[in-house]
Amino acid sequence: MKAVIFDLDGTLIDSVPDLHGASEKLLQDQGKSPLDLPTIRSFVGNGVANLVERISKATDLPLDEASQKSFIKAFLDHYNAALTGRTTLYPGVRDCLDALAEAGIPMGLCTNKPEAQTLSILKELDMAHYFGKVIGGDSLPQRKPAAEPLLTTLSALGDGNLSVDQCLYVGDSEVDAETARVAGPAFALYSEGYRKAPLESLPHTFSFSHFDALRAYVLA
Missing domain, CATH: 1.10.150.240 (Putative phosphatase; domain 2)
Incomplete structure (x- = not known):
């Protein structure tokens, strides 16, 4: 990837x-x-x-x-007033992001959370430096599961000429699975997030329960 x-x-x-x-x-x-x-x-x-x-x-x-x-x-x-007082990173997230950054893999963030909230959270959690592009739920007229937020994020990464089939999208929910389906990238499904539906009911390329596994998958 x-x-x-x-x-x-x-x-x-x-x-x-x-x-x-x-x-x-x-x-x-x-x-x-x-x-x-x-x-x-x-x-x-x-x-x-x-x-x-x-x-x-x-x-x-x-x-x-x-x-x-x-x-x-x-x-x-x-x-x-308290965006990150109790918020935590999932186990292995920072190690995974560090490893991908060290490998020179461009990373973006595509969320339905409002952009201002997202940027504040990233700053407070010392995560902003990982992402070359951040798209929030109000950054564009469209929101996920429309394809545009994900494709706009991708267009800003690397040399700007990366294709969808060179991208991995990582999410946890039904909305993320549908976003990947309509936009076209490979989809890694984090099984410990906010998904309501059974894991097997959501189309995905790869599923994982710890970010060590995602790091190994991307860097393989």
């Missing part, structure tokens, strides 16, 4: 503990009891609006448009 592009949440980092912290504060603001971490983890997927809606349904918060808009803003305010 001549380039590797990564998803962020559920792939490189476990951000659910900080999302859980923001949910605790949101519910406290509304006089509601907090939901536990496994519940919030089960709600994660398809963006903050969906997460807040699921929290609202579980705690009998109003679901009308004005209320949801207010709750989303409050959730994001709480989350942005």
